[in-house]
Structures are given as structure tokens and as C-alpha cells.
Amino acid sequence: MTTEAQAFVKEIPSKAESFADWYTAVCLKAELADYSPIRGCMVIRPYGYALWEGIQRWLDERFKATGHVTAYFPLFVPESLLQKEAEHVEGFAPQVAWVTHGGDEELSERLAVRPTSEAIIMPMYAKWIQSYRDLPVLLLQWNSVVRWEKSTRLFLRTAEFLWHEGHTAHVTSDEADQECRTILEIYRQLLEDVLAIPVLVGKKPPSERFAGADNTYTLEALMPDSQAIQAGTSHFLGQRFARAFNVKFLDRDNTEKYVWTTSWAVSSRLIGSLVMAHGDDRGLGLPPRIAPIQVVIVPILGRDGERVLGAARALAERLGKVAHVRLDDRDEYTPGWKFNDWEMRGVPIRLEIGPRDVAARQTVLVKRPDGSKATVSLDGIEQTVAAALEDVQRTYFTRAKAFLDAHMVEAKTMADLEAAIRDRRGFVKTGWCQEQACEDAIRERTGASPRVIPLDDEPEETCLVCGRPATATVYYARAY
Template identity: 55%
Template sequence: MKGSQEFVQHITPKSENFSQWYTDVILRAELADYAPVRGCMVIRPYGFGIWENIKELLDRRLKATGHKNAYFPLLIPRSFLEKEAEHVEGFAPEVAWVTRAGSEDLAEPLVVRPTSETIIGHMYSKWISSWRDLPVLINQWANVVRWEKATRLFLRTSEFLWQEGHTCHRTEEEAEEETLKILDIYKDFLSEDLAIPVLFGKKTEEEKFAGAITTYCVEALMTDGRALQAGTSHNLGQNFAKVFDISFLDQDNQLKYVWQTSWGVSTRLIGGIIMVHGDERGLALPPKIAPVQVVIVPIMPPPSQEIVIKTANEVFQRLKRTLRVELDAREEYSPGWKFNEWELKGVPVRLEIGPRDVKAGKVVLVQRDTGKKTIVPMENLEEAVTNMLSDVQEGLYRRAKKFMDENTHTSDNYDEFKDIIEAQRGLIFAPWCGNPNCETSIKEESGATIRCIPMDSEPKPGKCVCCGDNTDTWVYFGKAY
């Protein structure tokens, strides 16, 4: 609670300085704090509560599709990382090295995992020998370390938490099917649980995962007009299978390499939630992942304190059977101060109860997203609150979808393109010839990257926004986090 008095007084206006607003919200809502190690953060209980809900909901979706969790070592021998050429090139510049343990120097330095394809590949080669052992559908919830130059709370930190799925399949088709199934799970999870609409598609060669054949992704649009890569699903082909010798005897008695996938989402999603749903008053959390779904604020002018508290407590006991509820009965803070505080913390529904409400057998419900007040009778409180939580969940999604639609432009004019990107007005759907040189020029000249090559759009003739060559391919560009 330290600093509570200040934090409701000031967060930088979002419209004035988005980046400072973002940091203010995180620090003042006590989601996270800076750690004393470069680029690392501490996830505080309120922020970690969001992560626990994310984990639970996504884990359920992954288990329902046959995936099981396991745990692989944090430390990976250097030689493993070096086996897959593209992989080491992509990750070596940002790994942390363990070179000593106890009092001895290690003969072979160990890498603190930046991702686990290599160590998991090594184990899979021990475990898999027959087609009967396939598919292997394993997921891991873990911490990873990537020594980043420029860091930002939740979005890019030297250590972060994530899930990483690693699967092995008998055929190329099955691996591709799995890659797309996971992309679908991510898409549904983001839109249904986090209320975040997404674009989805393929990454270009330039942007794909170091070691993958194809990387698919879900991309979200932040309210400052920048894109956020929210999750990736990689078809690894046989790249790692070949270097780690993950082979099996197929039904036709041939020894074959497995086909692999890997995929992940991370604590970065919390950054996305803040930047998609937050407003001038602070956080706004989708009810499905809010650590507190309803906050009860009793209004207690002197003579009626006892009766109000008693009723507020009854309401609390009733609601907490099925919902995540908090009763804020602190006497050292005024109701108005509490309203601001819980709005800053993004609690979806506030329940106010005062002496007149007690008498009338009613309470006041206030929606965080719209500020709308509703007076509801005590009898069907559970239903009213549950319905309002659904409303907030849907309302947040609708608002985000509308924002994304309004800020996704179509253009094949390079000047216009650059203007939109410079003004940070969102995403651009534009024709691209497929040449990596154009991709690089665009990035250098405008700061925009290809966020994805969509999978659900028909080819249509156009001229590359950069070089003017004829093309059928339209892709989404944006300035990304």
C-alpha cells in the first residue's frame, strides 16, 4: 500500500505521453517494479494474479487439445546451442552465460535458456524410437533469459515468464496442422479471454524464428498505433530433428526424422492488455483475467457504519462463492479515493453500498469500461453482477475491435504509407513484391515491418508499395514494439 496516497493523484495523461502513461500505470497499480538487475522486473502480486489467470485459462485450452506439461533444465550446454546454425546466430548475442559454479570454472559454459528447442530436442532423441511414440505434445511453463539492450516492463525484459510448446510428429502435414491448431488456440484465447482482437498470418523470412521453416503469429494493435507480436507458432520442419537425431522407425520399417513445432506466449501479454484496454483513468481489465472482478466499496457516514458494513459483508460472502471479490472496508480512505484507486487498478465492476441502499434493499453497480451506473435489487445480485461482467468482457473486445478496424489502412502509395507510419496511425494493408530488399528499405525508411502475411485474404493484383512491381500479395505493415 506504500505510495497509495500518491498513486491516485497522478498518472501521466495517456494522450500526452503514452509511454510514460504505460509505466505509470504499471508502477502505480502495483503490477510490477524494476529489479536491481539490468532489464529485469519484479512481478508484484496484483500483476502476478493476472498472469495466474492467463496461465490457467490457456493451460486449460492446451490440455483440452492433448498437451501435457513437463519441465526441462534451465541450463543448456553451449554445444547444444551451437548445433543448429540459424538458431545460434539468432540467440548467441543475447544469452547469459554460466561459467562458474561453486568455486570451479566450468569446462563447458552453460547457457541460461533463452528458449528450449535444443535441450528438449536432445531429450526427445532419447525418448522417441518408434511411430508408436508419436505425436509427442509437451508444453512447459518457465522463465527464460534474453539479455536485451533496450528493455521495457512486460514488453521486453531480460528475464520473462512464458509457455513454450514443443511437439514431434510423424509427418510434415501433421506438424503443419499442429502449428495452425496452436495459432487458432492463441487467436481464440486472445479474443475470448483477453478481449484482444488479432491479425494472424505468416512471418516473412526476415522476421521468422531462428531455426524455423515457417513462423505464424498473432499480432495486436495497441492504442498508440503500434503493433505487438502477441504469440508465435513455429513449424520447425526437420531442422532440429536432424541435428539432434530425433528419429523413429515408421510403420513401413523406415528410419525417419520427426517433424517438429514450437510455440509460445509470454508475460508480454500483460503489456498488451494494458495498452489495448487502458485509458486515462488507468488499467481496464477483462473480467476473465482480472484478479479482482468486483470490488465492494461501502459508504459509511457516521451513524450507519455498522449496518452498512454488515450488509457489505453479507454481499461479499454471497459473491465470493463464484467470483473474485474484494471488500474494501478501510476507514482511513474516503469512498471517492477508493473509487479512483480501483479504477486505476482496472477492476471491471464496482459495487457501492450506502445506508439508503441498505434500507431500499438495493446496491449500485458501476462498469469500469463505460462508467455506467445500474441500481439492482439485492435479490438477484449474483445474476446482475455476472451479466455485467459479461458486458464488460464483450464491451472491451468491441471497443478494441473498432479501434483496430478504424486504424487499419489500405494503401499502395509509399508517401501516404510513410505519413501513416510517421503519425503512428496504425496498421497498413499494402501490396508487397516479396523481395526482402523492399522489406528492408521500408523498415529503414519508415520504421515499419511486415507484421504478417495474412492467411485469410484472397490474392488480388497490386503494385509493391516500395518498388512498384506487380504482385498478388498484400501484407500488414506496422511499427512494432
């Protein structure tokens, strides 16, 4: 490593030694986000927002392809509406930002800045839905929500965050459940195929469900510090909100019934997971399918600057047809500085081109995950780069999957479980009788929480706590 590179990298703490500091430094230095003058609220900077736009674009296309349409509901929820579903208000009220004044006037009723929008959407459904012909309603919105958090971390926990929230209404329970699973599968593809983050897919135990849900499906990822992070949720709300808000329809059989509803979301928190999953001591690592810049071209001018620059421009133009390309022709920085800068920003592929490369019709291709270098011909460079991008995408997923696989352990006793959590061995598999007392005992002893009940697993034989027959398999972990 050159002195320049050392100086550059020095500003980022070691990921292995101080994970939390490393994380914050990468978010700030790569200009993904910044702290704002408002406690708990962050600014998402253009490079971070481009990641969110990528997530939005990918998801929105799939939502539309599966029959969903987009709408926009108000930012505010009157207190009386928030209170209609008892568990819902209990879950959210402690975290609500309250608007009490409009201009100089005190409002007659406080307005919550939406922490989630069920309570404002359901009254509209009551108005819009009369007949089975009006169903299903498959809506979503892209917006921000506010939950008044005391301690915050960039992307991972902020008082305001960006998300979409889907809100659907159906004739039958089965159809609503199928909707939840359709969305869950879209989320899984986003996580694994785009963000290269492998996930465990399943249900939450009742204690971890969304406030007001009959069932919460979840995707759980494991971060390099062996803490789990909830990557997305899809809630089967049953008829609870329909009853609370009186959303009924006349069915084919001429009887009035309550609709079955769902809600689902992923948030800008995903960007935090992305940073943690793939970054290293040189900075950010971005899988090509989400990278705003997939290929950076750094010309090394030497004595024949104009010729090299011309070749670099021609290369950028060719590659622009197959990838998001940036030509870094800034003259105030050295090539070495640029290499470090773009590595820090996680650009998957770097192409270096100097006078000798131009003469030999070649370029040096460097892959971000391992820094591997290869001299490649400019003939067929489009195919070479496309293949290299696929390779980098695969590398990130394979690495993360290997880490996850190596951090799925099983515990047969409480002592096993305690040790596994303490030693950061990852997701710890346990049998559970589904009694709340047994879950509470584990939480208290380990500080871990039950993250996910896999959909297809055969249950373990016995409950780890009480020894009675197990009816479910649960993965425990400490969590973000």
C-alpha cells in the same frame, strides 16, 4: 471530479499525451510490477502475477484438453548444443547470459541460461523417440527464459520473462502444421475472448521468423499508440532441428525418417499488452475474464455503520458464488479514496452500498470502462452482476476492435505507406512480390516492419515497391 480524485489521478500522466510514461506509471501504481536491483530484470508483484496465473490456468486447461502434457527441462544449455542448428545459434547467441563458473571452479564448457529450449529438448527427443508409436510427442513447460536486452521496459522487454514453450514432434509435415494452427487458434481465443484484444492472425515473412523455423505463425495486436505487438507465435520447424539433433523414428513402412517439430509460446509480455489496450487516465482497465478481482464492494458507512457493513458482508457472500469479490472494509480510507484506488487497479465492477441503499434493498453498480452508474435491486443481484461483467467484457473488446478496424489502412504507393506510418494510422496493407529487396526498401524508408501475412486474404494486385505482380499481402507497422 472531487479534489481528492484529482489529486489521485494527477499522479498518472495522460495516456494520450505521454503514452510511454502513462504505461510505466500504471504498471507501477497498480502494483503489477517493479524494477529490481538487476538491470533489465523486473519483479512481478502479486497483482500482476495473478494476471499471469489467470492466463496460465486458461491455457493449461486447453493444452491438456488437446492432449498436451507438461514437463520440465533444465535451465542451462551447453554451448555446443546451442550451436548445432546454425540459424538458431546465430539468432540467439548475441543475447545469451553465460554461466562460466560453478562455485570456485571454471566450467569446462560455458552454459547458456536458456533463451529458448529447443537445443536442450531435442537431445531428449533423440533418446525417447524410436518408433512411429512414440509419436506425436506433445510437450510443454512453464518457465522463464533470459535474453540479454540492453534497453528494457516493464513486461514488454525484460532480460528475463515468463512464458510457456510448447515442443511437439510428429510423423508428418501436415500433422506438425496442423498442430501449429491448433495452438494458434487457442492463442487467438485467449487474446480475443479472455483478454479482449483483437488480433490479426497469419504468418511472418522469412525475415521475421523464429531463428531456425521454416514458418512462423503469429498473432499481432495494435496498441493505442498505433504500434504493433506480437502477441504469440507458433513455429513450424520442419525437419531442421530433427536433422541437427538426429531425431529419427522407424515409420510404419519400416524406414527411418526424421520427425517434424513445432515450438510455440506466449509470454508475460501479454500483461503489457493488456495494460496498454484497456487502461485510461484513471489507471488500469481489466476485462472481467482475466481480472483477479471482478467486483469490489465499498460500504459507505454513514451513521449506521454496523448495519451497512452487515449488508455489505452479506452481499459479498452472495456474489462470492458467481464472481471474484473483494469487500473493501478498511477503515483508514474514505469511500472516495477507495473508488479511485480500485478504478486505478482496473476492477471491472464497483458496488457502493450506503444506509439508504440498505433500507431500499439496493446497491449502486458502477462499471469501470465508462464509469456509468445504475441503482440496482439486491433481488437477483447475482444475475445483474453476472450480466454486467459480460457487458464490461464486451465493451472492452468492442472498443479495441473499433480502434483496430479504424487503424487498418491500405497503401498503394511508397508515399502512401510512409505517410500512414508517420501519421500512426496503424496496420498498413501492402502488396508484395516476396522479394527481400522490396521489404528492405520499405523498412529503410519507413522504420516499419512487416508484421503479418494474413492466412486467407486474397493477395493485392501488385507489389508496392517494384510494381511486379504481388504474391502476398503484408501488413506493416512500427512495432514493440
